[in-house]
Amino acid sequence: xxNNYIERNDNPIKPVDNADKFLGxxxxxxxxxxxxxxxxxxxxxxxxxxxxxRNKLAIAGFxxxxxxxxxxxxxxxxxxxxxxxVFTHVGMMQKEYASVTHNNQFRYTVxxxxxxxxxxxxxxxxxxxxxxxxxTFNDTEYFIVQEAEDFYRIMQVMPVAEITNFKGIFxxxxxxxxxxxxxxxxxxxxxxxxxxxxxxxxxxxYTVKSQNRGxxxxxxxxxxxxxxxxxxxxxxxxxIGFDFKYAAEKAxxxxxxxxxxxxxENFKIDEYNEMSVVYLLKPxxxxxxxxIVSELAVQPSSPEIFLTIDFKAAIQKAVLNxxxxxxxxxxxxxxxxTITKLxxxxxxxxxxxxxxxxxxxxPSEKHWLGTDGHGMDVLTRLMYGGRVxxxxxxxxxxxxxxxxxxxxxxxxxxxKWVDMLIMRIVDVFNCIPFLPLVxxxxxxxxxxxxxxxxxxxxxxxxxxIMSWPGIARMVRGQIxxxxxxxxxxxxxxxxxxxxxxxxxxxxxxxxxxIIVLATLGLGNIILYESTLSYFGLGVKFPYASWGNIISAVxxxxxxxxxxxxxxxxxxxxxxxxxxxxxxxxxxxxxxxPKMKR
Amino acid sequence: MGKYIVKxxxxxxxxxxxxxxxxxxxxxxxxxxxxxxMARELATRPGAKSYSEWLAQLNAKYxxxxxxxKGYLFWLKNxxxxxxxxxxxxxxxxxxxxxxxxxxxxxxxxxxxILEILIAIPLGILAARKQYSRIDYAVTVFALLxxxxxxxxxxxxxxxxxxxxxxxxxxxxxxxxxHEQLDAFGKFLDIASHYVLPVVTLTIVNIGSLxxxxxxxxxxxxxxxYIRTARAKGLPESKxxxxxxxxxxxxxxxxxxxxxxxGLFAGAMVxxxxxxxxxxxxxxxxxxxxxxIPFTMFYMTFMALLTLLGALISDILYAVVDPRVRIS
Numbered sequence: 001x002x003n004n005y006i007e008r009n010d011n012p013i014k015p016v017d018n019a020d021k022f023l024g025x026x027x028x029x030x031x032x033x034x035x036x037x038x039x040x041x042x043x044x045x046x047x048x049x050x051x052x053x054r055n056k057l058a059i060a061g062f063x064x065x066x067x068x069x070x071x072x073x074x075x076x077x078x079x080x081x082x083x084x085x086v087f088t089h090v091g092m093m094q095k096e097y098a099s100v101t102h103n104n105q106f107r108y109t110v111x112x113x114x115x116x117x118x119x120x121x122x123x124x125x126x127x128x129x130x131x132x133x134x135x136t137f138n139d140t141e142y143f144i145v146q147e148a149e150d151f152y153r154i155m156q157v158m159p160v161a162e163i164t165n166f167k168g169i170f171x172x173x174x175x176x177x178x179x180x181x182x183x184x185x186x187x188x189x190x191x192x193x194x195x196x197x198x199x200x201x202x203x204x205x206y207t208v209k210s211q212n213r214g215x216x217x218x219x220x221x222x223x224x225x226x227x228x229x230x231x232x233x234x235x236x237x238x239x240i241g242f243d244f245k246y247a248a249e250k251a252x253x254x255x256x257x258x259x260x261x262x263x264x265e266n267f268k269i270d271e272y273n274e275m276s277v278v279y280l281l282k283p284x285x286x287x288x289x290x291x292i293v294s295e296l297a298v299q300p301s302s303p304e305i306f307l308t309i310d311f312k313a314a315i316q317k318a319v320l321n322x323x324x325x326x327x328x329x330x331x332x333x334x335x336x337x338t339i340t341k342l343x344x345x346x347x348x349x350x351x352x353x354x355x356x357x358x359x360x361x362x363p364s365e366k367h368w369l370g371t372d373g374h375g376m377d378v379l380t381r382l383m384y385g386g387r388v389x390x391x392x393x394x395x396x397x398x399x400x401x402x403x404x405x406x407x408x409x410x411x412x413x414x415x416k417w418v419d420m421l422i423m424r425i426v427d428v429f430n431c432i433p434f435l436p437l438v439x440x441x442x443x444x445x446x447x448x449x450x451x452x453x454x455x456x457x458x459x460x461x462x463x464x465i466m467s468w469p470g471i472a473r474m475v476r477g478q479i480x481x482x483x484x485x486x487x488x489x490x491x492x493x494x495x496x497x498x499x500x501x502x503x504x505x506x507x508x509x510x511x512x513x514i515i516v517l518a519t520l521g522l523g524n525i526i527l528y529e530s531t532l533s534y535f536g537l538g539v540k541f542p543y544a545s546w547g548n549i550i551s552a553v554x555x556x557x558x559x560x561x562x563x564x565x566x567x568x569x570x571x572x573x574x575x576x577x578x579x580x581x582x583x584x585x586x587x588x589x590x591x592x593p594k595m596k597r
Numbered sequence: 598m599g600k601y602i603v604k605x606x607x608x609x610x611x612x613x614x615x616x617x618x619x620x621x622x623x624x625x626x627x628x629x630x631x632x633x634x635m636a637r638e639l640a641t642r643p644g645a646k647s648y649s650e651w652l653a654q655l656n657a658k659y660x661x662x663x664x665x666x667k668g669y670l671f672w673l674k675n676x677x678x679x680x681x682x683x684x685x686x687x688x689x690x691x692x693x694x695x696x697x698x699x700x701x702x703x704x705x706x707x708x709x710x711i712l713e714i715l716i717a718i719p720l721g722i723l724a725a726r727k728q729y730s731r732i733d734y735a736v737t738v739f740a741l742l743x744x745x746x747x748x749x750x751x752x753x754x755x756x757x758x759x760x761x762x763x764x765x766x767x768x769x770x771x772x773x774x775x776h777e778q779l780d781a782f783g784k785f786l787d788i789a790s791h792y793v794l795p796v797v798t799l800t801i802v803n804i805g806s807l808x809x810x811x812x813x814x815x816x817x818x819x820x821x822x823y824i825r826t827a828r829a830k831g832l833p834e835s836k837x838x839x840x841x842x843x844x845x846x847x848x849x850x851x852x853x854x855x856x857x858x859x860g861l862f863a864g865a866m867v868x869x870x871x872x873x874x875x876x877x878x879x880x881x882x883x884x885x886x887x888x889x890i891p892f893t894m895f896y897m898t899f900m901a902l903l904t905l906l907g908a909l910i911s912d913i914l915y916a917v918v919d920p921r922v923r924i925s
Contacts, residue, residue, distance in 0.1 A: 057737060424612065431616040431901035435866055439885050440623060440893065447888075527747055531867060534749045550750060556761045556768060559753065570750035577745035585741065 048512075051590035058586020064579030068572070072386030081377045083384040084542040087358040087367070088375065092351040096301040097337065100319055100346040103297045106150075109225045111242040114156060115140075116224040124154060124226060143205060143220050148253040153246070156223035157207050163188065163215040172217070180217075188217060225249065230297050234277070234289040234309045244291075248278050252293060269293070275313050319346050360562045370564045373552055374541075378565055382572060385544035389576065392460050393525045397518045399464030404471025405514065409502045411472065412479030419476070426469040434466055438528070442537025452540040459538055463525055471517055478510040512591040519584035523577035530573050546573045602913065609905040614673075616901040617894070621669045624890050625661070632656060635685070659890065672894065682891035686884050691895045694880065701771065702864035702876030705792065709799035710861060717804050718850065721811025725819060726838060736808060743805035752798045752871040759794060766794050769873040795872045799865055810853060811846065818845045848919045856911025859903040 052058055076083075106125065110116040120137050124144065127135035133144045141157040161174040170189055174180045180188075184201055191199040191208050192215060198207045205220040225245055229252070233240050244262045251260040251269055258269035259281075266281040267290060276293035289309050296319060298312050307315075311328055318326040318339060325338045337350045357375035361367055369378040411422035441462050445455055482488065483506060491501045532538030533547025541548060549569040553559055559566070636651035646654075656662040659682070660671040675682065681691040724736035760768045767773060773787045818824065819842055827841045828834075864878030873879060877896065884892035 057734065057741075424615075427612050428615045428619065431612055431904050432619065433863075433897055433900035433904075436881065436885055436893070436897060436900070437620075437623070439882070443886060443888065444626070523745060527745075530747055531749060534747075535870075547747075547749075550753065556756075559757050560761050563757070566750075566753065570747065570754070573747045573750060574742070574745055577747075578741055581741045581745050585737070 048587075048590045052586050055586040055589060057582045058590070061579040061582025061586065064575055065583060068386060068390065068576045068579065072383050072390055075383040076380070076387060079377070079380045079383055081380040083381060083544055084376065085380070086375045087361075087371055087377065088355045089358050090353050091356040093354045093356065094338070094349045095352045095354065096347055097305065097350045097352070098298055098300050098307060098315065098348040100299075100315055100339075100348065101297045102344060103228055103230055103295055106152075106226045106228055107230065108154075109227075109242055109245045111222045111224060114221070114223040116154065116156070120154075120224075121226070124152070128152065128226075141207065141218065142223065147250060150228045151249055151253060152226040153222060154224040154226060155205065155220035157218040157220050159216050160219045161217040162211075163192070163208070163217060165214050178219075188215075222246075228295070230294050231278070232292050232294070232298070232312070234291055236306050238290055240291055248291065248293070252276065272309075272313065275316055277309070315348060360558075360565070363564055369568055370562075372549065372565045373558070373562075378549070378568065381544040381549060382546070382569060385546045385549055385569065386572065386576075388456065388539055388543065388545045389526050389529055389573070392456065392463070392529050393522045395460045396463040396467065396525045397522050399460065400468040400521065401471055401514060401518050403464070403468040405475055405503075405507055405510075407468070408472035408475025409479060409507055412476035413483060413498070413502045413506065415480070422472070423476070426472050429466065429469045432466070435528075435531075437466065438462055438532060439535070439537055442532060442535075446537070452543050456539055456543070459529065459532070463528060467521065467525070470521075471514065474513055474517060475507070475510050478513060479506050482506055482509055512587075516584050516588045516591065519580055519587060523580035523584070526573065526577055526580070546570075598916070602909075605909050605912070609902075609909060612905060613898065613901055617673070617676075617898045618669055620897045620901075621672060621894060622665055624894060625665050625668065632659065632661065632685075661890075676895075676898070681895040684884065684889055684892040686887045686889040686892060687880075691892050694892065695877065695895065695899075698875055698877050698880045699862060699864075701874055702869065702878060703861055705795055705799060705865065705869070705874065705876060706861040706863070708792070709796045709803065710857070712796065712800045713804045713807055714854065716800070717807035718811050721808045722815050722838070722843065722846070724808075725812045725815030728816060733812075736812070740805035740808040740812075743801050743803070743808075745805075746802055748798060748802050748867045749871055751802060752794070752868065755794050755798060766790055771874050791872075791874070795865075795868050795874055798868050798871075802868075807853075811850060814849045815842065815846045818842050821845075848915075851918050852911045852915040855914040856907040858910060859906040863900055863903050 106121070108116060108121050108124075120142065123135050123137045124142070127133075127142075127144060133146075135142050135144070143155040143157070145153040145155060147153050159175070160178040161172050161180055164171050164173065170192070172180050172185055172188065184206075187199055187201045188206070188208060191197075191206075197209065198205060200206070207218040207220070209216045209218065222242070225242065227245075227249055229249060231240060231245055231248060244267075247260045247262045248267065248269070251258055251267075260267055268279045268281055268287070270277055270279055270287075272289065277289050278291040278293060279287040280290040281287060292309055292312055294312070294316060296316055298307060298315055300307050308330070311330070314326055314328045315337075318337075323339065325336055327334050327336050329335075335350055337348050340347050340349065358367075358371050359373055359375055361371040361375075363370045367377050367379065369382070372378050372381065407422050407426075411419040438459075441458070445458060450458065479502075487505065488501070491505050496505075529538055530545065530547030530550075533540075533545040534551045536548070536551060539545035539548055546569045550566045553562055553566040632655045633652065636648055636655055639651045640646065640648040653662070660668045663671070672682075679692065683689065684691045684694050687694045720736050720739075724733040727733050756768055759765045767790075771788060771791050772784075773791070776784060776787050779787055823845075824837060824842055827837045832841075862877070864876045864881070866878035866882055868874075869876045869878035870882045881892065881896040883889075884896065
C-alpha cells in the first residue's frame with residue numbers, strides 16, 4: 001500500500017494538482033482569493049468521490065452492498081414468514097389402518113365377577129394338552145368342561161360352606177348368600193361317607209375338600225370360556241358378555257336352527273357376505289346385526305377407528321381370497337386398502353391425511369427458493385442470515401478499528417518504549433493462528449452449551465479482539481511519519497492536550513486508509529463468520545447464517561438434488577464479500593492519487 | 598546484517614514464548630473434557646480404579662494438576678527438549694504424528710504455490726500494463742472473486758461438478774478404495790487425482806492477493822521516472838517492460854514470496870478438512886475438535902513459529918534483493 005495518503009493539511013490546492021484533465025481546465029494559477037475560478041476547485045472529499053464514482057467496479061460493489069442491506073434488513077421485514085417458521089403440508093401417507101391375523105389360539109372370555117387371567121389361561125392350555133379336566137392355580141380349583149371341539153367352559157370352584165365334624169356329628173355352616181337344602185346336605189354327607197371329592201347335585205358340580213378337622217364345600221361356577229372363534233360386536237356400544245358368547249358359541253356349533261336367547265332377547269345366526277353374523281331379532285321382526293363371528297382377528301390400528309361390519313366383511317373376503325388390495329366404500333367415499341402379509345399377520349394400510357414437514361420443497365410461488373431440511377423457507381432464512389453476517393461484520397470491524405486506532409495512535413505518537421511494547425503485543429497477536437484459535441473458542445462454547453443467541457456476541461468479541469493488529473500497525477506507521485510534520489509542531493505550540501493531538505489531528509489524517517482497510521476487512525470478517533458457521537462453531541441453529549445454511553446440506557444426494565438450498569447462500573456470501581472488496585478497492589484507488597490514469 | 602539477524606531471532610524467541618504462553622492459557626481454560634471422558638471410560642473397565650483416581654492420575658500425567666504458569670513451564674521445559682508429549686486423539690507422540698502428516702500438507706501447498714506464481718504474476722503484470730482496459734478489469738474481477746470466494750462454498754461447488762455430476766474425482770480422502778491393489782505408478786496417479794480438487798481450491802482462493810499485489814507494484818514501477826527515461830530513450834516497449842520494469846517489480850514480489858515459504862508447511866485447515874486430506878490442517882482440526890491439548894499446543898506454536906520465520910525471511914530478502922535498503 002505504501003505511503004499513499006492525501007496530505008490534507010498541506011496546501012489545499014495540492015490535491016487538485018493531481019486531478020484529472022477536465023478538472024485542470026478550470027484551474028487557475030492565480031492564488032488571489034477573489035478569483036471566481038477558485039469556486040470550481042473541488043474539495044479533497046469531492047475529488048475522492050468523483051474518482052470513486054468513475055470506477056465502474058466500485059459502483060457495482062456499492063450497489064451490491066446496498067442491495068444486500070435492503071435484502072437482509074428490509075427483506076426480513078417484508079417476508080411473510082419467520083426465521084424459524086416450520087412449514088407443514090397435509091399429505092397422504094400410507095398409514096396402518098388395521099391388522100388381521102388367522103386366529104389359531106384360544107382366547108378367553110371371563111364371566112362377570114370372576115378372576116381369570118393370562119396365568120390361569122396358560123394353566124388351562126397345559127391341562128387341556130395333558131387331557132386333564134381339572135387343574136389348580138393359586139389354591140383355586142378349575143374344571144374344564146368341553147362343550148364342543150375347540151370350545152371349553154372353565155368352571156371355578158368357589159367355597160360356599162364349611163362342614164364341621166364334631167364327634168361324628170356333621171354340621172354345615174353356609175357362607176353368606178348360599179342356602180343349603182336338606183337334600184344337598186344329605187348328598188354332602190353321602191359324598192363324605194363314600195370318600196368322594198366331588199359330586200353332582202341338581203345339575204351343579206360340588207367339591208368336598210377336607211380342611212383342618214372338617215370339610216369345605218365348594219361349588220363350581222362358570223368362570224370363563226375358551227374358544228378359537230372371535231365374536232366382535234357389530235356396533236361400538238353393543239355389549240357382548242359371557243352369557244351372550246356362551247349362548248352364541250353353543251348355537252353356532254349346534255345343528256339347530258341357530259336361534260337362541262340371552263337375557264330375554266332373541267338372536268339368530270345367519271350368513272352375511274360369507275360371514276357368520278349374529279342378528280338380534282327385535283319383537284317387531286326386524287333383524288339387526290349384533291355380532292360378527294369369525295376365525296380372523298381384525299384389530300384396528302388405533303382405538304379411534306371402529307371397523308364396521310361391512311368393512312370387516314370386505315377384509316375377510318380379501319384375506320381369504322389372498323388379494324393384496326381391495327376397495328371399500330363408506331360414507332366418506334371409496335378408498336383403496338392394501339394388504340401386506342408378514343408372519344401370518346396381515347396389515348391393512350390406506351392413504352390417510354397427515355401433517356408432514358415440507359422438507360426440501362422445490363422453489364414455488366409460496367417459497368421462492370423452496371424449503372430446507374427443517375421445512376423452513378430458504379429465502380427468509382437467507383434474509384435473516386444476511387442480517388447476522390452484516391451485523392457481525394460491522395460490529396467486529398468497528399471494534400477492531402477502535403482498538404487499532406487507539407493502540408496504533410498511542411504507539412505512533414509516543415514512540416520509544418511505548419511503541420516497542422505495543423508493537424510487540426501486535427506481533428504476539430499476529431503470531432497466534434487465527435482460525436484454529438476461533439475454532440478452539442467455538443469448541444469451548446459448544447462444551448459449555450452457550451445459548452445460540454449469546455454465541456453471536458462472543459463471536460463478535462473474539463473476531464474483533466483477534467483482528468485489530470493490522471489496523472494498529474497501519475495507524476502507527478502513518479502517524480510516525482505524520483507527527484514529524486509542521487502542523488503537529490503548530491498543535492504543540494498552541495498547547496493542545498496530547499489526546500486531542502493524537503485523535504483530533506493525527507488520526508483524521510489516517511482515516512482514508514482506515515476506511516479502505518475496514519471495508520476490505522468487512523468482507524474478510526463475513527468470510528470468517530460463514531466459515532465458522534459452516535463448521536458448526538459459529539452461529540447455530542435455529543438462527544440462520546449463510547454459513548450454516550450451506551452446512552445443512554452435506555451429502556452428495558442433498559448437494560445434487562437440493563441445490564436451491566445451498567447455492568443461493570454461497571452466492572450471497574460471494575456477492576457480499578465481492579461488493580465490499582470492490583468498494584474497498586475503488587476507495588483505495590480514489591484516495592490514492594498515484595493510481596490515477 | 599549478521600547482528601541484525603541474531604537480534605531478530607532473539608526477538609522471535611521472546612515472541613514465541615509469549616505467544617505459546619497465551620495459547621497455553623487459553624487451552625487450559627478449556628473445560629478439560631477430554632481428560633474427563635478418558636477417565637470416565639477407563640473407570641468403567643472391569644477392575645479399574647475409580648473415576649476420581651483416574652482423573653487425578655491423568656491430570657498429573659499431562660501436567661494439568663498444577664497452576665497455569667507452572668504447567669506452562671513444565672510444557673516449555675519438555676518442548677525445548679523436543680518432547681511435545683503424546684497426542685490424546687491419535688495416541689502417538691505429537692512429533693511422530695506431525696512428521697507423518699506434514700508432507701501431504703507440504704505437497705498440496707507447494708503445488709498450489711507454484712501454480713499461483715505461474716498464473717498470478719504474468720496476469721498481474723498484464724493487468725498493470727493495460728491499466729483500465731478490459732483485460733485489467735477482467736483480471737481485477739477474477740482476483741477479487743478469488744479473494745471473496747468462501748473456501749467451503751467453492752470446494753462444495755467443485756465437488757458437485759467434478760465428483761458428483763462428472764464423477765471424475767472422489768469426494769473425500771487421499772487414496773481411492775482400491776489403492777492397495779495398484780502398482781507404484783497407479784498409486785501415484787491415485788493420490789494425484791485426489792489432490793486435483795484441493796489444489797484447484799487452494800490456488801483459486803489464494804491467487805487473488807498475489808495477482809493484486811503484482812499489479813499494484815507493477816503500476817508503481819511503471820509510473821516511476823526511470824521507466825519514463827527508458828521510454829524516452831526510445832527503447833522498444835517489450836524491453837522496457839521485461840528488462841526495466843519487471844526486474845524492479847521482482848523486488849517486492851521476491852520478498853513477499855520468500856516470506857510465504859514457511860507457510861507451505863502450515864497446511865490449509867479448511868481445504869484439507871473439506872477434502873479430508875490427512876495433512877497437518879485436517880489433523881489439527883480433528884485434534885482441536887476433540888480437545889487434544891498436546892497436539893493443539895504443538896500445532897499453534899508451530900504456526901506461530903512459521904509466521905515469525907516468514908516475517909524474518911521477508912525482511913532479510915528485502916535487504917538482499919534491494920541494494921538500496923540498508924538494515925541497521
